[in-house]
Amino acid sequence: MKIDNSPARGTRDLLPAAVAVRDHVLSTITEVYGRYGYQRIETPALERIERLSGGEGGENEKMIFQVLRRGLPDRLEAGTELAELVDLGLRYDLTVPLARFYGQNRAELPTPFRSFQFGPVWRAERPQKGRYRQFYQCDIDMIGEPGVLAEAELIEATTDALNRVGLTDTTVRLSDRRFLATLAAEAGVAAEAQDGFFIALDKLDKIGWDGVSEELVRRGFPQDVVTAARDRIEALGETPAEKVADMLGDVLPTLPQEVVADLATTTSCLSQISAEQAVRWEFDPTLVRGMGYYTGQIFEVAYPGAAGSVAGGGRYDNLVGRSLGTDVPACGFSIGFERIVDLLAAPPSGQRLAVLYDADVPTPRVLAAARDLREGNRAVAPVRRSGKFPAQLKRLEAAGFTAFVHLRADAEPGTRLEERLLRQE
Known part of the structure; x- marks a missing residue:
């Protein structure tokens, strides 16, 4: 029986050049987050x-x-419920595990606790x-x-x-789940129906107002409620x-002053940040984010x-309390690691040297030559000579090597090896 060697559907293998980009992105992010504590x-x-x-x-639970x-x-008896067969699941994000982690280890952690996570997550997506x-995913949380x-x-x-x-010229979009709840309530959306309302609103950038209105009506929301919500959103758009802070009070008179004050403080900080970094920001009254655990700014x-x-997050003050029996304030930001890597197609520059050795060169001599050339922390790897010389040099370049030395069997021990670039600029 022939075995299919392709990876599982919806997964992929990563070649060395792709991993080099990922390592570069991760090391840069790790260094920056470390400087922030x-x-x-x-x-x-x-x-x-x-x-x-x-x-x-939210939808990820499906x-x-x-x-x-x-x-x-x-063999199982007929009528066995799925719940009887399952006790564990693969995590679909890093926030839910963090809440459990904090609840279990709180006594050993500082307050506030600044957490950084990087690791794989799994979702049964349609590939x-x-x-x-x-x-x-790559997350920081406070x-x-x-x-x-x-x-x-x-x-x-x-x-x-x-x-x-390397991602400059970004735009931060800001909103608040408390603002959205007030907007929905003033438009006539009952509290128990707000989740469905927000699910449809979250599709605005994909299907436009016509599509959102059609879906809301299909979900049972009266047309006058949809129109009232749209009028308020467009008044702030x-x-x-x-x-922003002044307009929020005018458009939504019942919005708690605490929410207005919090947004005013954050927008003031964003203005300072945008003055020092290559980043813009805007208040987006249609920003929802799908997770049900958000309680404040998103x-x-x-x-x-x-x-x-390319990144997203928000405040989730109720989630950690599930492990403690008391609410703990929490806020997090997740970088779309895969999306960023795809945007950065070029691998980071760096010298990789091949020690191209003839077959009859003794192994101790090959390893000694490679050891000497590694001084300065550069990457050096021995590669046996094979085939036509120009063709092998092309293969070395394709494998990511930038230069080579040729270790010949007839060269005197101690002879200085001449380094040559694989690509002449």
């Missing part, structure tokens, strides 16, 4: 299924890869270009800070990291950044040419 942690890929399916993961319990018999069933210092610092650190990676980073946002 964020500490790297790791959480397991597997979580208890009841935590992953607790109702706060895409959990569930893991069968150990010790199940080969297509840019969407994978296994992909990597737990224990109730004020908007958390929001402002997370945005500053993340836009700084994106700039240093063209608001200059410096007048934000995304857009980049010219990207199909969607």
Whole structure:
């Protein structure tokens, strides 16, 4: 029986050149976040299924890869419920595991706790270009800070990291789930129906107002409610950044003053950040974000040419409390690692030297030559001579080598090896 050697559907292999780009992006982000005081942690890929399916993961809960319990018999009785067979699942993001991590380790962590995570997550997506069933996320979170210092610092650190990676000219889009709840209520949307309302609104950038209105009506929302919501959103859509706080009070009279004050503080910080970094910002009254655990300000980073946002996050004050029995203020930002890597197609520059040795050169001599050439922390690897010389040089270049030395069997020991570039500029 012939075995299919292709990777599982919705996953992919990564060649060395692609991994080099990923390593470069990760090391840059890690260095920046470290300067802001964020500490790297790791959480397991597997979580208890009841935590992953607790109702706060939005649409992602429909895409959990569930893991069968150990010790199940080969045959099951008719009518066996799926819940009886499953006890674990693969994590679909890094925030839900972080909440469990903090609840378990709180006594050993500082307040506020600045966390940095990088690792794979899994979602049973329909495979297509840019969407994978296994992909990597890169998150920073601040737990224990109730004020908007958390929001402002997370945005500053993340836009700084994106700039240093090479994504400049980004735009931060800002909104607030409390603002959205007030907008929906003033438009006549009942509290228990707001989740469905926001799910449709979140598609505005893809299907436009006509499509959103059609879906809302199909979901049972009266046309006058849809019109009232649209009128309020459009009244704020063209608001200059410096007048957002004033306009919010005018358009939504019942919006709590605390929300207005928080947004005013964050927008003031964003104005300072944009003056120092290559980044713009705007208040986006249509920004929803799909996760059900957000409780306050939410934000995304857009980049010219990207199909969607390259980073996103927000405040989730209720999620950590599930593990403690008391609410803990928390705010996080997730970088779209895969999307960023795809935007940075060129691998980072760096010298890789091949020690091209003849077959009859003794192995100790080959290894000694490579060892001497590694001084200065450059990458050096021995490669046996084979085939036609020009063809092998092309293969070396394709493999990522930038230069080579030729170690001949007839050369005197101690002879200085001449380094040659594989590509002449």
